Amino acid sequence: MSAAELAIAEKELEKHGFLDIEVDPSLDLVEEINKLKKERNAIILAHYYQESEIQDIADYVGDSLQLSQMAANTEADMIVFAGVHFMAETAKMLSPSKKVLLPDLKAGCSLADSCPAPLFKKWKEKYPDHVVVSYVNCTAELKTLTDICCTSSNARHVIDSIPKDKGIIFAPDKNLGAYLQKVTGREMVLWNGACMVHEIFSAEKITKLQVRHPDAKFIAHPECEAHILDKADFIGSTSGLLKFTQTDPSMKFIVATEAGILHQMELKSPNKEFIPAPPNNTCACNDCPHMKRNTMEKLYLAMKYEQPEIHLEDWVIEKGRVCIDRMLEISEKAGLNTSNKVK
Ligand code: 13P
Ligand code: SF4
Numbered sequence: 637m638s639a640a641e642l643a644i645a646e647k648e649l650e651k652h653g654f655l656d657i658e659v660d661p662s663l664d665l666v667e668e669i670n671k672l673k674k675e676r677n678a679i680i681l682a683h684y685y686q687e688s689e690i691q692d693i694a695d696y697v698g699d700s701l702q703l704s705q706m707a708a709n710t711e712a713d714m715i716v717f718a719g720v721h722f723m724a725e726t727a728k729m730l731s732p733s734k735k736v737l738l739p740d741l742k743a744g745c746s747l748a749d750s751c752p753a754p755l756f757k758k759w760k761e762k763y764p765d766h767v768v769v770s771y772v773n774c775t776a777e778l779k780t781l782t783d784i785c786c787t788s789s790n791a792r793h794v795i796d797s798i799p800k801d802k803g804i805i806f807a808p809d810k811n812l813g814a815y816l817q818k819v820t821g822r823e824m825v826l827w828n829g830a831c832m833v834h835e836i837f838s839a840e841k842i843t844k845l846q847v848r849h850p851d852a853k854f855i856a857h858p859e860c861e862a863h864i865l866d867k868a869d870f871i872g873s874t875s876g877l878l879k880f881t882q883t884d885p886s887m888k889f890i891v892a893t894e895a896g897i898l899h900q901m902e903l904k905s906p907n908k909e910f911i912p913a914p915p916n917n918t919c920a921c922n923d924c925p926h927m928k929r930n931t932m933e934k935l936y937l938a939m940k941y942e943q944p945e946i947h948l949e950d951w952v953i954e955k956g957r958v959c960i961d962r963m964l965e966i967s968e969k970a971g972l973n974t975s976n977k978v979k
Contacts, residue, residue: 645941653742655937672939678714684874685896685927699875701787725776728946729957736946739934750829751808753777766803779956785963788873793970815858834859838916853886857893
């Protein structure tokens with residue numbers, strides 16, 4: 637990149653958190669992104685909540701655990717994270733020598749925002765003997781205050797790995813925490829955070845849908861509230877839900893999680909029907925506004941200009957990655973290895 641181009645990129649990033657440079661509408665973005673991928677020796681990791689076209693061009697599509705395993709093991713020089721900020725930070729902690737790009741730095745997360753590290757630090761002083769388990773959906777700074785990280789697909793294994801006589805603090809998701817208390821029988825002190833997308837579902841509207849589709853199974857992500865989970869035939873992480881729809885004989889599913897996952901469900905089971913669970917407001921979507929900040933244009937610009945890049949201080953990487961490494965070890969022992977290779 638020339639010095640002039642770099643200056644433009646830096647200014648744009650300061651202003652918007654992403655590169656707001658006009659992209660020639662006649663460009664074939666798929667072709668251009670694939671070309672840049674080769675030139676930069678880059679991989680694109682995409683979460684299941686991304687737009688379908690981003691999932692289709694990604695090298696790997698997966699849930700939070702699978703993507704962090706990919707980030708830890710890749711031999712690429714550049715990781716382009718089509719996801720949200722905490723995911724790209726996790727990738728940077730696991731592969732500090734690699735360039736990690738997030739197409740839009742403002743792709744945040746309501747859960748991560750709900751738990752500022754300085755407040756949490758003060759709060760946890762009340763429980764000095766407790767083990768701190770944090771959902772991976774938290775800031776890098778919070779990870780430096782955490783003993784073991786978890787994702788929705790390994791949370792149960794992580795809790796089960798903690799000696800029975802130890803108290804547990806769980807942050808930041810109170811819904812996942814409450815669900816874990818129920819399935820593991822462990823008492824936990826819960827931080828009062830929640831995901832804005834998974835708290836939006838309407839139990840009443842889901843019941844009406846179930847009446848209209850009595851042959852449909854209702855499946856939900858554990859970030860949903862307890863009264864929604866109580867209605868579910870199956871509860872699981874995004875990869876768990878996807879797998880369930882492939883293996884369960886039902887032909888119809890009502891799905892309570894971010895709507896992006898429906899793309900992979902439809903690709904993997906083209907003969908089955910998937911109905912997104914309705915939200916409790918009049919807005920027709922249960923899209924995560926943070927995840928959906930990424931677009932094909934931003935992905936292309938990020939790879940072209942190699943910006944916006946994730947930077948973390950060395951002490952944050954060193955201290956924060958300990959809890960992620962513990963999580964990965966527990967996952968490996970439990971046989972939760974990545975099997976989501978798309979290409
Ligand atoms: P998983 O990827 O663990 O299913 O979590 C969903 C989520 O909310 C990611 O932001
Ligand atoms: Fe955060 Fe919820 Fe969006 Fe996931 S879906 S990134 S938890 S706000």
